[in-house]
Amino acid sequence: MSQDDDAYRHCLLCERRCGIDRSLKAGYCGMTDEIYAARAALHMWEEGPISGTKGSGAVFFSGCSLRCIFCQNRNIAIGKTGKLISQDRLVEIYLELQEKGAHNINLVTGTHFIPSIVQSLKTAKKKGLSIPIVYNTGNYETEDALGMLDGLVDIYLPDVKYYSEDLSAQFSNSKDYFKIAMRNVKIMLDQVGKTKFDENSIMKSGLIVRHLVLPGHTNDSKALIKSLYDEFGDDIYISIMSQYTPLLSFKDHKELSRKLTDREYDRVLDYALELGLNNAFVQEGHVASESFIPEFDYEGL
Ligand code: SF4
Numbered sequence: 001m002s003q004d005d006d007a008y009r010h011c012l013l014c015e016r017r018c019g020i021d022r023s024l025k026a027g028y029c030g031m032t033d034e035i036y037a038a039r040a041a042l043h044m045w046e047e048g049p050i051s052g053t054k055g056s057g058a059v060f061f062s063g064c065s066l067r068c069i070f071c072q073n074r075n076i077a078i079g080k081t082g083k084l085i086s087q088d089r090l091v092e093i094y095l096e097l098q099e100k101g102a103h104n105i106n107l108v109t110g111t112h113f114i115p116s117i118v119q120s121l122k123t124a125k126k127k128g129l130s131i132p133i134v135y136n137t138g139n140y141e142t143e144d145a146l147g148m149l150d151g152l153v154d155i156y157l158p159d160v161k162y163y164s165e166d167l168s169a170q171f172s173n174s175k176d177y178f179k180i181a182m183r184n185v186k187i188m189l190d191q192v193g194k195t196k197f198d199e200n201s202i203m204k205s206g207l208i209v210r211h212l213v214l215p216g217h218t219n220d221s222k223a224l225i226k227s228l229y230d231e232f233g234d235d236i237y238i239s240i241m242s243q244y245t246p247l248l249s250f251k252d253h254k255e256l257s258r259k260l261t262d263r264e265y266d267r268v269l270d271y272a273l274e275l276g277l278n279n280a281f282v283q284e285g286h287v288a289s290e291s292f293i294p295e296f297d298y299e300g301l
Contacts, residue, residue, distance in 0.1 A: 007115045008033040013145040014065040014111050015180050029112040031063035036082030038062055038075075040093045040300035042102055047239050047281045049203040050104065050134060050157070057102030057131070059093060060296065061110045066138040068161070068172045070214070070256050072245055076296050077109070083298045090120040093300060094129050103202050104155065106134040114145050121152045132204055139181045140174060146187050154205040156188040159212070163224035167217065170253070178224070182231065185209060194235055195279075208237040208281065212244055213268050216255025221268045229275050239281040240268060 007013060008022040018027035026032045042055030050056050060073070062082030075081040085093070094105050110117050121133060132154035139158040160181045162168040168177035188207055195206025209228060213221045221240075228238055242265040249257040269282055 007145075007148070011112075012142055013114050014140045015142055015174070015176065016065055016140075017142070026063075027065075027112070028067075029063045029065040030067075030078060031112050033116075035085050035087065035090060035113055035116050036062035037085055037090075037301055038081045038083070038296035038298065039294055040097060041294075042097070042100060043106065043294065045294075046106065046157075047208060047237075049197060049201055050106070050155070050208075052103040052200070052202045054101040054103055056104055056106040056134065057094070057097030057100070058106040058108055058136075058294075059090075059097075059110075060108045060294070061113055063112050064109050064138065065111050065140050066161075066172045066174065066177075068138075069250070069253070070171065070244070070246070070248070072243075072247070073109075073296075074247060081296045083301045085301055087116050087120050087123075089301075090116065091124045091127065094120070094124045095127060096300070098129055098131050102131060104132040104134045105129070106136055106157075108136045109138060110135070111137055111141050111145065114141070114148055118148050118152060125152075139184050140177065141184060143183070143187060146184060146191075150191050154192060155203055156192060156207045157210060158185055158188060158207070159210050160185065160224055160228060161212065163220045163227065167220055178227075182227065185228075185232065185236065189232065189235060195237055206237070208239050210239045210241060212241045213260055213265055214244055214256065215246075215258050215260045215264060218264050218267050222271045225268070225272050225277070226275060229272075229277055234279050237279040237281060238272070238277065240265075240272060240283075242283045 011022050016028040022033040038060045040059045043058035044051045046056050062076045064077035071077045134155040135153040136157040165175045169175040196204045244260050
């Protein structure tokens with residue numbers, strides 16, 4: 001058993017710190033040490049320099065250690081949707097996506113499978129995987145878990161979801177979320193450095209923090225963007241997203257039962273401009289719809 005496999009035996013991969021043996025049972029993330037995924041396909045809906053012209057080779061893993069109440073990928077996050085795949089199959093999937101022309105391999109919500117991701121990437125790189133590796137995360141990993149990815153990941157796409165402890169406690173059951181997420185952005189930036197693009201403006205390495213503006217919570221978004229800008233300035237890119245799609249109705253949080261208004265989104269963008277933020281991605285037009293959420297039909301698995 002490798003050191004990476006050991007990480008499943010007393011799981012401290014995320015800040016839930018369950019400390020359980022995942023060969024025996026699932027943790028808060030809903031997953032044992034068996035790999036489940038819901039889709040592996042070329043994906044055009046990431047930021048332009050990630051999706052490029054041919055698509056990002058996205059592998060959507062099942063399960064999630066955050067399990068936000070408004071999750072946009074709910075069925076896979078709660079582990080309802082997913083197909084069992086072996087580590088060897090994961091290696092083949094990366095190579096197949098590369099063969100299809102993907103600009104990168106985009107590992108979506110893989111926190112709870114980091115040991116398998118590490119092993120599969122090492123093997124795939126030996127077999128010819130050469131495109132950049134994107135690690136796309138809700139951002140609640142422990143420092144040690146991120147350390148396992150050092151040298152293997154080229155691009156980090158971490159969320160920073162909330163500034164307020166109250167919001168993160170209510171929506172993701174994680175009062176300490178902002179503190180952890182900011183710490184992790186620093187670790188990730190130390191690993192990959194400032195963002196670099198190739199001659200076709202496709203991202204080669206670096207970091208984009210993603211923030212989904214939630215309806216009714218623009219002040220939280222503003223405080224969060226200010227903190228990110230104060231701490232990291234133009235060393236990072238920030239993607240300010242408007243695509244929130246209400247999939248359920250919430251009795252206790254009625255604001256989450258509707259879409260974000262144009263006015264709310266503009267208010268956050270105007271504030272970011274006032275701060276002097278240069279390195280930002282924004283979303284244009286009406287992107288909040290269920291069609292923005294991919295089909296989790298096990299394509300490519
Ligand atoms: S990944 Fe996180 S939630 Fe899942 S078992 Fe490990 S510590 Fe718990």
